[in-house]
Amino acid sequence: MATFDEPGYYDPDELVQIQRHPPVTPWMETPVDFRPGTFIYPGKPKNLHVLGLPHPHEWAVTDADWKLPQGWQQIILDGMAERLSRYRSFQLFMDICVRCGACADKCHFFIGSGDPKNMPVLRAELLRSIYRKDFTALGKVFGKLAGGRPLTEDVIKEWFYYFYQCTECRRCSVFCPYGIDTAEITMMGRELLGLLGLYVNWVIEPVANCYRFGNHLGIQPHGMVDTLEFMAGDIEEATGITVDLPINKKGAEILFFTPSGDFVADPGIYTCMAYMLLFHELGIDYTWSTYASDGGNFGLFTSHETMKRLNAKIYAEAKRLGVKWILGGECGHMWRVVHQYMNTMNGPADFLEVPTSPVTGTVFEHARSAKTVHIMEFLADVIKHGKLPLDPARNDHIRVTFHDSCNPARGMGILEEPRYVLRNVCNHFYEMPENTIREQTFCCGGGAGLGTDENMEMRLRGGLPRGNAVRYVQERYGVNQLAAMCAIDRATLVTVCDYWAPGVNVTGISELVANATVFRGEKRRTHNLRLEPIPGMADELADADAVLETRGEVGAHA
Amino acid sequence: MDGLTRVLRNRQHAIVERWCQDALAVYSSRAALVFAREQDQFANPIGHSLRTGTRAVFEALLDGADDERIRRALDDILRTRAIQQLAPSAAVEFLFHLKDVIRQELGSASNEAVCSHDLTEFMRRIDHAVLMAFDVYVAYRERLCELRINEVKRTIPWSVGRRKTG
Numbered sequence: 177m178a179t180f181d182e183p184g185y186y187d188p189d190e191l192v193q194i195q196r197h198p199p200v201t202p203w204m205e206t207p208v209d210f211r212p213g214t215f216i217y218p219g220k221p222k223n224l225h226v227l228g229l230p231h232p233h234e235w236a237v238t239d240a241d242w243k244l245p246q247g248w249q250q251i252i253l254d255g256m257a258e259r260l261s262r263y264r265s266f267q268l269f270m271d272i273c274v275r276c277g278a279c280a281d282k283c284h285f286f287i288g289s290g291d292p293k294n295m296p297v298l299r300a301e302l303l304r305s306i307y308r309k310d311f312t313a314l315g316k317v318f319g320k321l322a323g324g325r326p327l328t329e330d331v332i333k334e335w336f337y338y339f340y341q342c343t344e345c346r347r348c349s350v351f352c353p354y355g356i357d358t359a360e361i362t363m364m365g366r367e368l369l370g371l372l373g374l375y376v377n378w379v380i381e382p383v384a385n386c387y388r389f390g391n392h393l394g395i396q397p398h399g400m401v402d403t404l405e406f407m408a409g410d411i412e413e414a415t416g417i418t419v420d421l422p423i424n425k426k427g428a429e430i431l432f433f434t435p436s437g438d439f440v441a442d443p444g445i446y447t448c449m450a451y452m453l454l455f456h457e458l459g460i461d462y463t464w465s466t467y468a469s470d471g472g473n474f475g476l477f478t479s480h481e482t483m484k485r486l487n488a489k490i491y492a493e494a495k496r497l498g499v500k501w502i503l504g505g506e507c508g509h510m511w512r513v514v515h516q517y518m519n520t521m522n523g524p525a526d527f528l529e530v531p532t533s534p535v536t537g538t539v540f541e542h543a544r545s546a547k548t549v550h551i552m553e554f555l556a557d558v559i560k561h562g563k564l565p566l567d568p569a570r571n572d573h574i575r576v577t578f579h580d581s582c583n584p585a586r587g588m589g590i591l592e593e594p595r596y597v598l599r600n601v602c603n604h605f606y607e608m609p610e611n612t613i614r615e616q617t618f619c620c621g622g623g624a625g626l627g628t629d630e631n632m633e634m635r636l637r638g639g640l641p642r643g644n645a646v647r648y649v650q651e652r653y654g655v656n657q658l659a660a661m662c663a664i665d666r667a668t669l670v671t672v673c674d675y676w677a678p679g680v681n682v683t684g685i686s687e688l689v690a691n692a693t694v695f696r697g698e699k700r701r702t703h704n705l706r707l708e709p710i711p712g713m714a715d716e717l718a719d720a721d722a723v724l725e726t727r728g729e730v731g732a733h734a
Numbered sequence: 735m736d737g738l739t740r741v742l743r744n745r746q747h748a749i750v751e752r753w754c755q756d757a758l759a760v761y762s763s764r765a766a767l768v769f770a771r772e773q774d775q776f777a778n779p780i781g782h783s784l785r786t787g788t789r790a791v792f793e794a795l796l797d798g799a800d801d802e803r804i805r806r807a808l809d810d811i812l813r814t815r816a817i818q819q820l821a822p823s824a825a826v827e828f829l830f831h832l833k834d835v836i837r838q839e840l841g842s843a844s845n846e847a848v849c850s851h852d853l854t855e856f857m858r859r860i861d862h863a864v865l866m867a868f869d870v871y872v873a874y875r876e877r878l879c880e881l882r883i884n885e886v887k888r889t890i891p892w893s894v895g896r897r898k899t900g
């Protein structure tokens with residue numbers, strides 16, 4: 177026999193025949209592999225108790241027995257029947273998919289993982305197979321032949337795994353010829369799991385906090401006041417300006433609310449500081465609320481009922497404080513809840529007025545029903561009317577790109593306002609490739625309650641397409657900042673960028689606005705809101721002084 | 735090596751093509767089909783990094799490149815595999831397959847004595863590249879842990895630090 181480095185040792189023909197593809201099992205028979213880093217820890221019973229949710233129990237994702245309640249199959253089937261009759265979209269989405277595959281490669285989790293069950297069509301099929309078996313005549317008779325399958329514990333595990341691997345971003349729906357929105361199927365799947373007491377703690381704990389304290393983090397009123405005061409201190413250090421801190425102010429014109437994530441963590445806190453500074457500069461009569469202290473609503477990721485319960489505080493607080501209208505900060509899913517559902521869920525808000533900008537007089541007609549305006553709409557209007565004296569050169573060390581957050585962009589169509597604002601406050605703005613922005617934007621991979629550290633491996637798979645596009649503009653244009661108007665993005669994209677495009681920092685848009693604004697009474701601005709020195713600022717002080725001098729014309733709103 | 739290098743360079747396209755297909759086989763056949771078909775680098779980053787990565791690695795091996803260049807060529811593929819549902823062995827295995835691909839492409843030529851010694855040397859380069867791949871893979875796994883720690887640190891409210899210091 178020849179040795180390995182001699183002729184004849186290998187038989188080339190034999191080598192050709194090696195089959196390397198993983199063995200193919202039909203998807204229904206491929207069990208879930210719960211690898212640490214790819215799933216989220218279960219909801220703790222204490223949180224379910226707070227909310228009065230059914231079947232609170234201790235269980236672990238990696239346990240064989242998930243301790244499902246007695247009669248759990250019937251609970252699921254009844255829950256499905258109820259939802260099929262309540263939501264026509266759900267019934268339609270179950271029936272009309274023709275399995276054309278147009279959505280198959282459009283989900284960021286599929287693109288980043290290669291797991292076929294992350295193809296939206298298959299994600300939906302996880303539920304549809306049960307629907308077929310138990311709710312269609314064909315399925316009842318032919319079962320598997322008609323694409324149906326029995327409801328077993330493994331099916332429940334699969335649902336849990338894959339419905340918490342969907343960020344409800346709706347990208348797939350853009351490509352579906354029938355408009356099937358897999359996000360809504362995921363929502364139904366999660367609601368059904370909830371009937372068995374199966375939640376993820378990353379969602380249900382914030383929900384329980386929000387239910388008791390008004391915000392996801394459980395910040396109590398005095399804690400919120402402290403936090404805002406600390407921020408005011410930093411603002412003073414950076415700009416020399418002492419901002420007002422109107423909190424729970426009765427009779428204020430505007431109630432302002434924003435996701436609580438921006439109270440606690442870098443880089444969201446700088447966006448929060450920016451709001452205070454800008455409102456101060458514009459001289460608007462607004463108030464924070466320690467009760468409506470979170471615009472975020474993880475109820476959206478739990479169930480329709482929970483979303484409604486958590487959101488009730490917004491109108492209630494607007495009424496109590498006697499404001500005229502409501503202004504919302506930079507948040508993604510909050511905007512979907514507020515703009516798409518709030519009026520129907522918690523309205524009518526007939527005690528409020530149609531929002532009118534006190535700075536420009538613009539009437540926000542589109543907000544006639546919900547009475548709530550997005551900060552980007554508000555700021556774009558202010559800038560358009562020349563009411564903010566801006567010196568975009570202060571952001572010249574920043575080369576920024578913009579991530580369209582799924583909910584405001586694809587969900588609600590706020591595409592131009594943030595771009596308009598960015599172009600006015602930054603001289604170096606670069607778009608990511610066309611098929612990764614606007615309606616086709618790629619999710620951060622951490623939305624819809626997935627953004628926790630134990631799930632990081634999965635999030636980085638989902639974040640691959642976004643990170644890949646960021647890296648492209650980083651390499652091509654030297655982009656060093658990614659702006660996003662969503663608090664979840666500001667938390668999760670930091671990690672996505674650190675992994676896929678290290679060197680790119682994440683920022684809110686308002687932060688960039690505040691850093692470019694020449695404030696009345698500001699001291700020499702040598703540091704930005706992060707208290708980092710602004711490169712070249714010393715040389716440009718003279719220019720800034722010139723802007724200050726002309727501000728009588730530029731900012732004639734006082 | 736010159737003779738063999740020339741032969742391999744001539745067949746580079748076929749070899750890399752075949753190798754890339756082979757490297758895709760780590761994914762399920764449904765996914766591999768999609769990753770092989772879609773050419774847009776943003777719609778299909780995995781397919782794209784495999785296409786460009788396998789070519790870059792192969793060229794680096796032909797050139798007898800230094801470790802740094804081999805690591806760079808491997809970077810994208812391993813960065814992706816480090817966060818996928820793959821055992822470490824499965825993540826780096828595709829490099830070994832290059833040996834089979836070359837033998838397939840060379841056919842009987844690989845058994846000719848004249849090539850064989852050079853071929854053994856080339857295979858050693860591949861073995862070395864596997865070690866580099868292992869380094870890159872582990873570096874990204876470590877990065878993953880580091881990012882997780884960073885994230886946990888960031889969840890400690892900013893104001894808590896303030897209270898202590900100020």
Ligand code: SF4
Pocket residue numbers: 272273274275276277278279280296297351352353354355356
């Ligand atoms: S694109 Fe729509 S119809 Fe086609 S497979 Fe996907 S969900 Fe079904």
Ligand code: SF4
Pocket residue numbers: 282283284285294295296299341342343344345346347348349358359362
């Ligand atoms: S909604 Fe988004 S995450 Fe969910 S299946 Fe569709 S593309 Fe994937």
